Amino acid sequence: MNIPFRKDAKFCSFFSYSKTFLAIFIALLLSVPTLVSAQDSTAAAAGAAAPAGGGDAAKGETLFKNNCAQCHAVTDERVVGPGLKGASGRHDFAWLSKWVRNSQAVIASGDPYAVKIYNEYSKAQMTSFPNLSDDDIKGIFAYVDQAATAAPAAAAPAGGATAAAGGDAKGGAPSDLFVIVLVALVVVMVLVLGVLLVIVSLLSKAVKGETAEASESDFMTRFGNTLKKISVDPAIRSATLWIFVLLVLKATLDGAYSVGVQQGYAPKQPISFSHKLHAGEYKIDCNYCHTGVNRGKSAHIPSANICMNCHGVIKKESPEIQKIYTSIENNQPIEWVRVHNLPDLAYFNHAQHVNVGGVECQNCHGEVEKMEVIQQRSSLTMGWCIDCHRKTEVNTKDNQYYDKLVQLHASESNEALKVADIGGLECSKCHY
Numbered sequence: 001m002n003i004p005f006r007k008d009a010k011f012c013s014f015f016s017y018s019k020t021f022l023a024i025f026i027a028l029l030l031s032v033p034t035l036v037s038a039q040d041s042t043a044a045a046a047g048a049a050a051p052a053g054g055g056d057a058a059k060g061e062t063l064f065k066n067n068c069a070q071c072h073a074v075t076d077e078r079v080v081g082p083g084l085k086g087a088s089g090r091h092d093f094a095w096l097s098k099w100v101r102n103s104q105a106v107i108a109s110g111d112p113y114a115v116k117i118y119n120e121y122s123k124a125q126m127t128s129f130p131n132l133s134d135d136d137i138k139g140i141f142a143y144v145d146q147a148a149t150a151a152p153a154a155a156a157p158a159g160g161a162t163a164a165a166g167g168d169a170k171g172g173a174p175s176d177l178f179v180i181v182l183v184a185l186v187v188v189m190v191l192v193l194g195v196l197l198v199i200v201s202l203l204s205k206a207v208k209g210e211t212a213e214a215s216e217s218d219f220m221t222r223f224g225n226t227l228k229k230i231s232v233d234p235a236i237r238s239a240t241l242w243i244f245v246l247l248v249l250k251a252t253l254d255g256a257y258s259v260g261v262q263q264g265y266a267p268k269q270p271i272s273f274s275h276k277l278h279a280g281e282y283k284i285d286c287n288y289c290h291t292g293v294n295r296g297k298s299a300h301i302p303s304a305n306i307c308m309n310c311h312g313v314i315k316k317e318s319p320e321i322q323k324i325y326t327s328i329e330n331n332q333p334i335e336w337v338r339v340h341n342l343p344d345l346a347y348f349n350h351a352q353h354v355n356v357g358g359v360e361c362q363n364c365h366g367e368v369e370k371m372e373v374i375q376q377r378s379s380l381t382m383g384w385c386i387d388c389h390r391k392t393e394v395n396t397k398d399n400q401y402y403d404k405l406v407q408l409h410a411s412e413s414n415e416a417l418k419v420a421d422i423g424g425l426e427c428s429k430c431h432y
């Protein structure tokens with residue numbers, strides 16, 4: 001064995017360890033901006049190449065994905081309708097805008113091209129989009145042109161993006177949280193580095209035998225000897241240090257994620273069901289689908305049969321609607337991804353809040369009627385529940401149950417009866 005090396009290993013190791021940790025530290029510091037920008041890059045990619053052909057391609061992308069993507073590809077590929085690559089070259093804008101708003105009218109007007117593709121696509125009717133403005137339509141084709149040119153090159157990144165989206169659905173940690181976690185990590189790493197430097201320097205001192213205190217007691221000598229043995233063996237030393245670092249890392253990550261809760265969580269759903277369309281534009285009442293809100297604890301997610309009340313007739317040909325049919329035929333429920341989820345230790349009841357309390361859905365869930373994809377807007381932490389119970393007055397109107405309580409409360413206090421006053425802060429009300 002290389003004893004000569006060991007001789008001055010005390011001093012060397014001190015430096016080599018600090019170097020290792022310095023390297024880790026710097027690597028971490030460097031990775032912060034990269035990781036953060038990696039998170040943003042998906043959003044940036046959508047926005048980056050906005051100005052193409054006079055339309056807002058970023059806005060166009062959203063419109064395209066929400067309205068056209070189920071029937072059209074941006075390439076030459078045929079889906080339900082023809083691939084849209086080059087469509088803006090084939091037609092002038094006037095034709096395109098007329099077509100998108102009402103393709104049947106263009107066909108009926110006898111436009112030869114329209115009649116030709118209509119027949120070519122076995123008279124499949126394209127949906128009309130009368131609400132799209134000229135700018136919207138320009139945006140859509142700006143996006144199509146851009147995506148069509150980018151398509152071959154973008155093939156690989158596109159795969160990456162879906163993987164990222166998949167990861168998102170699972171973890172659901174918003175990018176803010178990610179930054180916090182990373183910053184926390186760096187701070188912890190600095191602390192660990194400091195502690196380790198102290199330990200290492202103490203250990204090297206101990207090896208040098210500079211510790212006069214070692215003779216203080218039997219225990220201390222034995223302890224010192226063991227330390228010496230351990231500290232002399234670099235393999236054991238580095239292994240311990242690494243285990244320590246990894247444990248701290250893991251603990252920090254775990255901690256940070258449970259603190260971060262799931263605010264902002266908006267997983268991709270198996271069917272691109274839009275609340276904006278159903279609850280917003282078509283003003284379907286929340287209770288129509290979430291039948292439990294007035295009656296019980298759970299709001300309920302509607303079964304496929306409720307969808308069929310309308311989709312037995314409406315838009316049967318859409319591939320997204322076909323998924324509802326498949327689910328019913330196979331007798332398998334649609335596997336919606338759950339968004340809001342309290343831990344089992346907490347009890348929450350919808351009817352208590354919606355029916356008795358008169359609290360609007362939007363107070364807790366945000367403007368659902370504007371969401372294309374459902375998103376958790378509130379933190380759902382204990383602090384959030386309690387905060388509202390402190391601030392909110394009880395809805396005592398037309399509720400005889402509260403008459404006596406209100407009288408009693410009024411005789412003791414000038415303030416209105418709050419949820420906190422009727423036991424809304426008692427542990428047992430929310431915890432089994």
Ligand code: HEC
Pocket residue numbers: 063064067068069070071072080081082083084087090096099100103117118119121122123124125126127129140318
């Ligand atoms: C329900 C399926 C469906 C949807 C949704 C749909 N289309 Fe179409 N589209 C078709 C079909 C089918 C055709 C072929 C003509 C026909 O059969 O009417 C077509 C034809 C076209 C054409 C002519 C293509 C060419 O090669 O000249 C354009 C342009 C077009 N659609 C644009 C759009 C845009 C933009 C949207 C979204 C705002 C959209 N479509 C949404 C089904 C659809």
Ligand code: HEC
Pocket residue numbers: 269273275278279284285286287288289290301302336337338339340341361362365368369373374
């Ligand atoms: C046409 C039926 C329908 C209507 C109307 C409707 N929803 Fe939904 N809602 C669904 C479906 C289906 C899901 C599950 C899929 C999803 O998350 O998008 C859902 C999911 C939700 C969720 C998330 C559930 C979870 O997993 O945590 C909330 C919150 C919600 N809806 C609130 C509302 C509110 C508030 C309204 C009224 C403004 C409303 N919904 C109207 C069908 C409907």
Ligand code: HEC
Pocket residue numbers: 070127271272273274277278282284289302303304306307308309310311314315318319320321324
């Ligand atoms: C009260 C009627 C009603 C109910 C119930 C309903 N929808 Fe719809 N849905 C509509 C209408 C109206 C449209 C818009 C159709 C159009 O664009 O022409 C629509 C559109 C859709 C679309 C977009 C289809 C496309 O290709 O553009 C999807 C997806 C959809 N609904 C899914 C569902 C699901 C899933 C359920 C059950 C949870 C459901 N709907 C329940 C009325 C309803």
Ligand code: HEC
Pocket residue numbers: 286287290293297298299300301340341342343348350353354359360361362363364365380
């Ligand atoms: C006081 C706050 C609050 C109000 C008001 C409220 N919700 Fe919720 N909602 C929650 C919480 C908290 C959860 C999570 C419950 C759980 O995980 O047990 C939830 C979950 C849901 C879910 C998922 C399924 C379930 O029941 O767990 C749906 C759907 C839903 N809410 C719809 C609605 C609708 C529709 C309304 C209005 C009629 C509404 N909520 C009003 C707080 C609220």
Ligand code: HEC
Pocket residue numbers: 342346347348349352353356357359363364380381384385386388389392393394395419422423424429430
């Ligand atoms: C937007 C305000 C708001 C939020 C957020 C809220 N609550 Fe409430 N809560 C109320 C109101 C208002 C009442 C009173 C209802 C009534 O009149 O009985 C209430 C009553 C209750 C009660 C019954 C209390 C009693 O003494 O009868 C329980 C239990 C409860 N809430 C649990 C929760 C839990 C758990 C959460 C968080 C997941 C939560 N609440 C979040 C407004 C809120």
Ligand code: HEC
Pocket residue numbers: 261342343345346380381382385386389424425426427428429430431
């Ligand atoms: C208004 C409802 C409400 C009341 C009152 C309430 N809690 Fe909670 N508590 C919750 C909810 C909701 C959670 C879950 C929140 C989360 O996951 O962050 C929770 C979580 C907890 C947790 C677990 C924390 C964790 O990190 O997982 C403990 C412990 C707890 N509560 C203790 C108490 C005690 C003790 C009281 C009485 C002084 C109390 N709670 C009163 C709603 C309530």
